[in-house]
Amino acid sequence: MNWLENRAAAKTGRAVQIPLRDTPWIPAVLENVAPDLVSALTYVVIDERDAPAGELLFVLSEWPRTDDLGRVRHRLGRVVEVSVSTNAWQTLARERRVPAELRERPPQIGDAFAMMLASRAQRQLLKPIGPIVDITAAARNAARASFYGAVAAPLDGSVAETASHDQGRLPAVTEPAEWRAHLGEAR
Helix, strand or coil: HHHHHHHHHHCCCCCCCEEEEEECHHHHHCCCCHHHHHHHHHEEEEEEEECCHHHHHHEEECCCCEECCCCCEECCCCCCCEEEHHHHHHHHHHHHEEEEHCCCCCCCCCCCCEECCCCCCCCHHHCCCEEEEHHHHHHHHHHHHHHHHHHHHCCCCCCCCCCCCCCCCCCCCCCCCCHHHCCCCCC
């Protein structure tokens, strides 16, 4: 029975959960990184900015998976909130953020990153293993697709506009050797 049949059979009018696959979400910027490494990454997002105190609040979580419809889904597991100084974050980002074109970009609420951390803890956020990969554009696109998939009816193919998916896309990063080395040590 598929998800739609399950929903109809439930007769509750509520959505039936679609099970997660064990497939990590792989944004285009990480397409050259092996899935086992992507699964080991920490999903890091700037959640709040306390300008007077000069602090950024980050939310760190397990790397998201995809469901059977290919949508990005976060597991309802342990989420860690971490506060760090804006200056400390910007210094680190100028050194490690990839793509390099984004190194001088100031931090903004909603910015998302793929980071290899020894653990999801405050002291580890400023000591990542290897680069900090900016996945902000892909994360925002995934959120937008999820939102519109939930609230809008599908367009008929005859009225849907076609657009290049590569428009404005930053190049994919190569698999960082530090990530592979860390994953090998952790096993």
